[in-house]
Amino acid sequence: MMGLGIEDEAFIRGKVPMTKQEIRVLTMVKAHIMPKDVVWDIGAGTGSMSVEAACLASQGRVYAVERNAEGVSLIEQNKEKFGVDNLTVVEGEAPDALKDLPDCDVAIIGGSGSRLSEILDEISTRFKTGSRVVINCITIQTLAAALDYFRGHSDAFSYEAIQVQINRLQAVGAYDMAKAINPIYIVTGEKK
Amino acid sequence: MMGLGIEDEAFIRGKVPMTKQEIRVLTMVKAHIMPKDVVWDIGAGTGSMSVEAACLASQGRVYAVERNAEGVSLIEQNKEKFGVDNLTVVEGEAPDALKDLPDCDVAIIGGSGSRLSEILDEISTRFKTGSRVVINCITIQTLAAALDYFRGHSDAFSYEAIQVQINRLQAVGAYDMAKAINPIYIVTGEKK
Amino acid sequence: MMGLGIEDEAFIRGKVPMTKQEIRVLTMVKAHIMPKDVVWDIGAGTGSMSVEAACLASQGRVYAVERNAEGVSLIEQNKEKFGVDNLTVVEGEAPDALKDLPDCDVAIIGGSGSRLSEILDEISTRFKTGSRVVINCITIQTLAAALDYFRGHSDAFSYEAIQVQINRLQAVGAYDMAKAINPIYIVTGEKK
Amino acid sequence: MMGLGIEDEAFIRGKVPMTKQEIRVLTMVKAHIMPKDVVWDIGAGTGSMSVEAACLASQGRVYAVERNAEGVSLIEQNKEKFGVDNLTVVEGEAPDALKDLPDCDVAIIGGSGSRLSEILDEISTRFKTGSRVVINCITIQTLAAALDYFRGHSDAFSYEAIQVQINRLQAVGAYDMAKAINPIYIVTGEKK
Numbered sequence: 220m221m222g223l224g225i226e227d228e229a230f231i232r233g234k235v236p237m238t239k240q241e242i243r244v245l246t247m248v249k250a251h252i253m254p255k256d257v258v259w260d261i262g263a264g265t266g267s268m269s270v271e272a273a274c275l276a277s278q279g280r281v282y283a284v285e286r287n288a289e290g291v292s293l294i295e296q297n298k299e300k301f302g303v304d305n306l307t308v309v310e311g312e313a314p315d316a317l318k319d320l321p322d323c324d325v326a327i328i329g330g331s332g333s334r335l336s337e338i339l340d341e342i343s344t345r346f347k348t349g350s351r352v353v354i355n356c357i358t359i360q361t362l363a364a365a366l367d368y369f370r371g372h373s374d375a376f377s378y379e380a381i382q383v384q385i386n387r388l389q390a391v392g393a394y395d396m397a398k399a400i401n402p403i404y405i406v407t408g409e410k411k
Numbered sequence: 412m413m414g415l416g417i418e419d420e421a422f423i424r425g426k427v428p429m430t431k432q433e434i435r436v437l438t439m440v441k442a443h444i445m446p447k448d449v450v451w452d453i454g455a456g457t458g459s460m461s462v463e464a465a466c467l468a469s470q471g472r473v474y475a476v477e478r479n480a481e482g483v484s485l486i487e488q489n490k491e492k493f494g495v496d497n498l499t500v501v502e503g504e505a506p507d508a509l510k511d512l513p514d515c516d517v518a519i520i521g522g523s524g525s526r527l528s529e530i531l532d533e534i535s536t537r538f539k540t541g542s543r544v545v546i547n548c549i550t551i552q553t554l555a556a557a558l559d560y561f562r563g564h565s566d567a568f569s570y571e572a573i574q575v576q577i578n579r580l581q582a583v584g585a586y587d588m589a590k591a592i593n594p595i596y597i598v599t600g601e602k603k
Numbered sequence: 604m605m606g607l608g609i610e611d612e613a614f615i616r617g618k619v620p621m622t623k624q625e626i627r628v629l630t631m632v633k634a635h636i637m638p639k640d641v642v643w644d645i646g647a648g649t650g651s652m653s654v655e656a657a658c659l660a661s662q663g664r665v666y667a668v669e670r671n672a673e674g675v676s677l678i679e680q681n682k683e684k685f686g687v688d689n690l691t692v693v694e695g696e697a698p699d700a701l702k703d704l705p706d707c708d709v710a711i712i713g714g715s716g717s718r719l720s721e722i723l724d725e726i727s728t729r730f731k732t733g734s735r736v737v738i739n740c741i742t743i744q745t746l747a748a749a750l751d752y753f754r755g756h757s758d759a760f761s762y763e764a765i766q767v768q769i770n771r772l773q774a775v776g777a778y779d780m781a782k783a784i785n786p787i788y789i790v791t792g793e794k795k
Numbered sequence: 796m797m798g799l800g801i802e803d804e805a806f807i808r809g810k811v812p813m814t815k816q817e818i819r820v821l822t823m824v825k826a827h828i829m830p831k832d833v834v835w836d837i838g839a840g841t842g843s844m845s846v847e848a849a850c851l852a853s854q855g856r857v858y859a860v861e862r863n864a865e866g867v868s869l870i871e872q873n874k875e876k877f878g879v880d881n882l883t884v885v886e887g888e889a890p891d892a893l894k895d896l897p898d899c900d901v902a903i904i905g906g907s908g909s910r911l912s913e914i915l916d917e918i919s920t921r922f923k924t925g926s927r928v929v930i931n932c933i934t935i936q937t938l939a940a941a942l943d944y945f946r947g948h949s950d951a952f953s954y955e956a957i958q959v960q961i962n963r964l965q966a967v968g969a970y971d972m973a974k975a976i977n978p979i980y981i982v983t984g985e986k987k
Contacts, residue, residue: 224440241437241573248416248436333969358970363747366580366587380580381433382589382786384768384960386978388558388572388596393909394934395558397574399975402766402962404580525777550778555939574978576768576960578786585717586742591783594770594958608824625821625957632800632820750964750971764964765817766973772942772956772980779942781958788964 230267231296233289237265238329238355241385242403247271249353249379249407250325255279259323261313261338262286262330266294266306272327273303280305282320286312286332314341326352335364339408343375346410356404365406376408422459423488425481429457430521430547433577434595439463441545441571441599442517447471451515453505453530454478454522458486458498464519465495472497474512478504478524506533518544527556531600535567538602548596557598568600614651615680617673621649622713622739625769626787631655633737633791634709638662643707645697645722646670646714650678650690656711657687664689666704670696670716698725710736719748723792727759730794740788749790760792806843807872809865813841814905814931817961818979823847825929825983826901831855835899837889837914838862838906842870842882848903849879856881858896862888862908890917902928911940915984919951922986932980941982952984 227240238246246268252258252275260269263283273281283294283306291310298306309316314337322345331338335354342352356362362380369378384402388395419432430438438460444450444467452461455475465473475486475498483502490498501508506529514537523530527546534544548554554572561570576594580587611624622630630652636642636659644653647667657665667678667690675694682690693700698721706729715722719738726736740746746764753762768786772779803816814822822844828834828851836845839859849857859870859882867886874882885892890913898921907914911930918928932938938956945954960978964971 224443240440241575244436244440245433248432251416358967358972359743359747359750359964360970363743366743370585380587382578382580383433384576384578384962384975386574386576386960388574388935391934393562394936395572396934397978399960399977401975402973550775550780551772551935551939551942552778555935558935576770576783578768580743583742586744588742589786591768591785593783594781608827624824625959628820628824629817632816635800754966754969764971766962766964767817768960768962770958770960772958774946777946779956 225267225271225301230265230270231293231300232265233293235265235287235290235293237267239385239400242355242383242405243268243271245383246327246353246355246405247275249351249405250327251351252276252325253279256324257321258282259284259317259320259326259342261317261326261328262332263294264290264329266297266308268327268329269294269306270297270301270303272325273306276305279324280307282307282309282323284309284311284313284316286310314338317341317345324350328352328354331361335361336368339368343372343410348410350410352408354406356406357401362404362406369406369408375411377411378406378408380404380406417459417463417493422457422462423485423492424457425485427457427479427482427485429459431577431592434547434575434597435460435463437575438519438545438547438597439467441543441597442519443543444468444517445471448516449513450474451476451509451512451518451534453509453518453520454524455486456482456521458489458500460519460521461486461498462489462493462495464517465498468497471516472499474499474501474515476501476503476505476508478502506530509533509537516542520544520546523553527553528560531560535564535602540602542602544600546598548598549593554596554598561598561600567603569603570598570600572596572598609651609655609685614649614654615677615684616649617677619649619671619674619677621651623769623784626739626767626789627652627655629767630711630737630739630789631659633735633789634711635735636660636709640708641705642666643668643701643704643710643726645701645710645712646716647678648674648713650681650692652711652713653678653690654681654685654687656709657690660689663708664691666691666693666707668693668695668697668700670694698722701725701729708734712736712738715745719745720752723752727756727794732794734794736792738790740790741785746788746790753790753792759795761795762790762792764788764790801843801847801877806841806846807869807876808841809869811841811863811866811869813843815961815976818931818959818981819844819847821959822903822929822931822981823851825927825981826903827927828852828901829855832900833897834858835860835893835896835902835918837893837902837904838908839870840866840905842873842884844903844905845870845882846873846877846879848901849882852881856883858883858885858899860885860887860889860892862886890914893917893921900926904928904930907937911937912944915944919948919986924986926986928984930982932982933977938980938982945982945984951987953987954982954984956980956982
């Protein structure tokens with residue numbers, strides 16, 4: 220199954236934190252990516268979500284927006300490793316870097332650099348009915364800002380949110396003990 | 412996105428308990444289903460995982476094994492609703508009902524009726540290197556039995572296991588409060 | 604062990620939601636209640652936390668503030684049932700109802716009726732160095748407001764916060780399956 | 796609040812893993828320790844639970860059983876630091892080391908060195924109706940063994956079990972992000 224559900228170890232990564240496989244897949248599920256979709260991956264980090272999205276939007280295109288130079292390089296490397304031609308890396312910061320991109324059907328926000336509200340404003344003007352934005356929130360402040368935004372724009376968006384907590388069992392001799400992974404919130408907005 | 416990540420509401424269900432979307436998708440990810448794979452879905456319940464698997468094994472075939480008559484009927488209904496022709500419903504109980512099926516590349520165990528060890532024995536003889544079995548464990552006893560089996564057959568299988576806990580945020584007036592979903596363990600064995 | 608760790612079933616409760624034992628105890632732990640302390644229990648509900656606090660502040664006094672008449676009656680009943688004389692029930696709404704109370708060493712906030720910031724302002728003026736306020740947050744908005752308050756008043760308070768998720772194993776025939784309880788955040792502020 | 800709810804940092808600890816405050820307190824709650832109780836703390840580690848138990852059994856006595864020499868030394872140091880005279884350190888391995896101890900009202904099992912069943916047999920013969928044993932399980936195998944024992948001895952014990960998962964919010968600049976702590980199961984048996 221090239222595409223969805225790539226193992227974490229398969230990606231090239233530096234010291235840039237990477238979304239874990241389980242979270243990456245659940246994010247894709249909430250994104251409802253269709254083969255011809257245009258996808259923005261904002262705060263793309265290592266590009267692990269961009270690569271998965273590019274596999275799903277196989278006849279569309281993914282724009283990976285990343286402001287950090289090390290990240291940009293990693294995305295380029297992962298793009299090459301996985302041979303996904305429909306992935307364009309954009310060095311820059313959202314929402315400014317979004318202005319020149321074609322409108323998208325799906326937006327994924329892995330990092331917002333504290334400008335979430337502005338980014339969602341820009342996304343909103345570029346969305347059509349049914350378009351979806353999926354936000355990975357590792358902080359309470361980002362979660363609260365996302366909920367706050369969707370509540371304040373209930374004319375434009377419906378939303379849902381889940382918290383995901385994964386424990387990985389680790390074999391230690393004759394025993395399996397749980398190793399906790401930090402939980403994350405996934406907030407999904409759908410344009411009305 | 413027909414296939415992976417179907418919404419829970421889309422399935423026809425009676426009183427038969429159904430695996431939640433998030434768990435269903437993570438199970439698919441761990442299963443590594445390829446387009447031409449033969450998949451056994453054991454204890455198929457409503458057939459929600461069979462349908463997802465059939466979308467992934469688009470040129471292969473999924474055998475949904477279910478001993479409960481109401482379940483068998485629901486699987487047939489969901490098969491029709493989602494138009495997945497490569498899904499065969501098998502009324503019967505594992506491991507006996509597995510004897511006449513063609514060998515499989517992937518086995519999914521949603522319910523084992525306390526015969527997990529026998530079922531895994533049968534699966535093991537029908538697997539080739541790299542084949543995968545994914546077990547959804549909602550009880551500690553099934554989890555312990557799965558770990559025990561793989562530890563006792565470490566010559567034949569490697570394994571990994573995760574616990575997944577999802578909380579769904581529910582809007583109540585001006586507030587979002589977490590509604591917990593019962594956690595589940597997903598154990599994956601890979602034939603050496 | 605009269606006092607800390609009373610079983611849920613021991614309390615008289617109507618339809619008023621009650622904090623579960625595990626959360627109640629962890630709240631008490633974070634509160635650092637000493638025998639001679641004055642404690643405010645704000646949004647006291649059934650009074651289950653007031654009763655526990657009154658056992659710990661055995662030579663002090665607990666003021667249970669509750670605006671809901673059914674709650675007030677339940678607190679009175681639980682006070683009588685557990686024979687805690689050092690518990691005073693105050694019908695009214697915080698922060699107004701706090702004005703006439705003696706200064707406190709510990710404040711517990713189980714419910715804030717969306718006036719959390721005002722309540723914390725009042726508490727702050729009545730606290731001395733080392734005094735503690737513990738807030739049970741079942742909504743993201745209350746959690747965010749609590750964090751926001753303490754971050755905005757870092758001259759006056761240090762804080763810590765935990766999320767607690769409990770799964771209770773339920774015996775079903777030969778199996779034990781996890782039944783999830785909704786998670787809660789416990790935020791603790793200590794006056795500098 | 797000397798006793799229940801001592802902060803983790805207050806204990807002297809080496810490289811011996813220590814039960815976290817929240818788990819320690821919930822274990823105490825499940826143990827129902829009364830002032831005159833005799834308590835066995837089996838696999839006492841650093842003695843953090845022994846010290847808490849000794850505060851609760853203020854007119855009773857706690858026997859801290861530990862086979863590891865470094866652990867024994869740490870328990871002695873913590874005993875002295877917290878000034879709990881009613882704590883006796885026993886170097887040895889359960890169940891053998893239990894033979895010479897006076898009967899107990901409460902047993903806490905933090906570590907069982909894979910001899911859980913034998914230890915519970917010994918405890919059972921030394922218990923009277925209402926006596927309680929609380930087992931902290933960090934592995935699935937210990938959990939399964941505990942459940943298996945109580946199910947196999949349902950004439951002698953009733954039991955309950957919870958899983959506890961705590962996430963600690965960590966302030967990172969303007970944000971609070973969750974840091975997961977490994978979950979634990981707490982199984983409690985009560986002698987019929």
